[in-house]
Amino acid sequence: MLKTGILGATGMVGQRFIQLLEDHPWFKIEALAASKRSAGKPYKEAAKWHLDVAIPDSLSGVVVEQIDPKIIDEFDLDFVFSAVPSDIARQVEPQFAEKVPVFSNTATHRMDDDVPLVIPEVNSEHLDLVNVQKKRRSWKGFIITNPNCSAIGLTVPLKPLYTEFGINSVEVTTMQALSGAGYAGVPSMAIVDNVIPFISNEEQKMEIEPLKILGRFKGDGVEFADFSIFASCNRVGVLDGHTESIFVKLNREFEIAEVKEVLNDFTGDPQRLKLPSAPEKPIIVMDEVDRPQPRLDRNKGGGMTVSVGRLNRKGRLLRFLTLSHNTIRGAAGASILNAELAYKKGLMG
Ligand SMILES: NC(=O)c1ccc[n+]([C@@H]2O[C@H](COP(=O)([O-])OP(=O)(O)OC[C@H]3O[C@@H](n4cnc5c(N)ncnc54)[C@H](OP(=O)(O)O)[C@@H]3O)[C@@H](O)[C@H]2O)c1
Numbered sequence: 001m002l003k004t005g006i007l008g009a010t011g012m013v014g015q016r017f018i019q020l021l022e023d024h025p026w027f028k029i030e031a032l033a034a035s036k037r038s039a040g041k042p043y044k045e046a047a048k049w050h051l052d053v054a055i056p057d058s059l060s061g062v063v064v065e066q067i068d069p070k071i072i073d074e075f076d077l078d079f080v081f082s083a084v085p086s087d088i089a090r091q092v093e094p095q096f097a098e099k100v101p102v103f104s105n106t107a108t109h110r111m112d113d114d115v116p117l118v119i120p121e122v123n124s125e126h127l128d129l130v131n132v133q134k135k136r137r138s139w140k141g142f143i144i145t146n147p148n149c150s151a152i153g154l155t156v157p158l159k160p161l162y163t164e165f166g167i168n169s170v171e172v173t174t175m176q177a178l179s180g181a182g183y184a185g186v187p188s189m190a191i192v193d194n195v196i197p198f199i200s201n202e203e204q205k206m207e208i209e210p211l212k213i214l215g216r217f218k219g220d221g222v223e224f225a226d227f228s229i230f231a232s233c234n235r236v237g238v239l240d241g242h243t244e245s246i247f248v249k250l251n252r253e254f255e256i257a258e259v260k261e262v263l264n265d266f267t268g269d270p271q272r273l274k275l276p277s278a279p280e281k282p283i284i285v286m287d288e289v290d291r292p293q294p295r296l297d298r299n300k301g302g303g304m305t306v307s308v309g310r311l312n313r314k315g316r317l318l319r320f321l322t323l324s325h326n327t328i329r330g331a332a333g334a335s336i337l338n339a340e341l342a343y344k345k346g347l348m349g
Pocket of ligand 1: 088
């Protein structure tokens with residue numbers, strides 16, 4: 001078993017890591033770390049636990065550490081997962097990566113040209129960028145990132161469309177869950193009976209991250225995909241699950257039946273390698289006119305499947321809706337799948 005630590009263990013994403021790693025066949029949590037506010041307290045007191053499963057017995061009494069690379073030696077860690085705010089990540093992730101692999105949820109290093117931004121079903125070959133990164137930065141470890149939670153729900157279905165039909169342009173409007181803003185995120189007085197048509201920096205991430213992920217790996221860097229994305233991001237009163245209304249102009253003529261088949265049949269390395277967190281199907285196409293819906297569909301494939309529905313077309317313009325679980329497929333589950341793939345590819349030392 002590889003020993004891991006969670007940086008940001010008390011937060012919304014940190015809690016998902018704890019839930020998803022309980023009974024993991026390859027990885028065992030040895031250290032829980034968070035801010036000074038939490039350090040020194042037993043986990044069950046430090047975390048405002050919000051999941052509908054109990055804190056694992058083995059971790060509820062564990063004393064939370066302050067985030068500091070000293071914990072690598074103290075707990076003999078093989079690697080860490082990071083779910084801290086971006087400004088904290090800027091400071092601490094490189095300190096950890098000097099010694100061990102870091103699988104990060106934060107935006108801080110996603111667009112660095114030697115840092116892989118990976119969805120394992122989509123661009124597993126980009127993982128090899130860590131060799132460039134380690135050499136350039138003289139680190140023993142490395143940083144591998146997963147995309148923004150909405151960018152994942154968009155990019156997974158774009159991949160088979162891009163491969164099969166080519167993409168001219170994309171327009172997307174999101175309806176994003178409250179858990180995407182972290183525990184202290186949006187005050188209830190602001191969101192009940194309301195929609196907030198602004199999420200700081202979100203549209204910028206949606207418009208650039210898919211182009212890196214769908215880009216071509218050239219050995220020493222990534223050549224970005226060449227089409228435009230225009231995004232509008234909204235916060236809605238849903239607890240978990242980001243919904244996205246997507247319009248894609250494809251490069252060639254198509255029939256809806258053909259698109260359905262291409263989406264439904266899509267699989268990648270995680271399925272081929274039978275990685276422990278891989279859903280059997282990365283995409284499920286739903287035919288019901290009123291699906292997908294967050295409450296009904298967010299936990300498909302253990303929260304790792306992207307549900308697609310409402311397919312329609314006008315000429316070469318394809319419309320569809322996606323739903324993905326933002327703290328599982330869009331965050332902790334995404335990082336864990338990246339770590340499983342890196343382990344299987346022999347990158348973990
Ligand atoms: N929520 C999502 O759906 C989602 C999806 C993808 C990516 N992300 C990214 O993942 C990261 C975590 O998000 P979250 O939603 O889990 O946020 P959160 O609920 O606010 O949790 C933040 C975590 O970081 C710790 N932290 C805060 N300030 C710190 C400091 N000064 N020093 C050290 N640790 C500090 C907190 O510890 P204390 O409890 O001790 O304050 C907590 O463990 C963010 O970068 C976010 O953008 C989130």
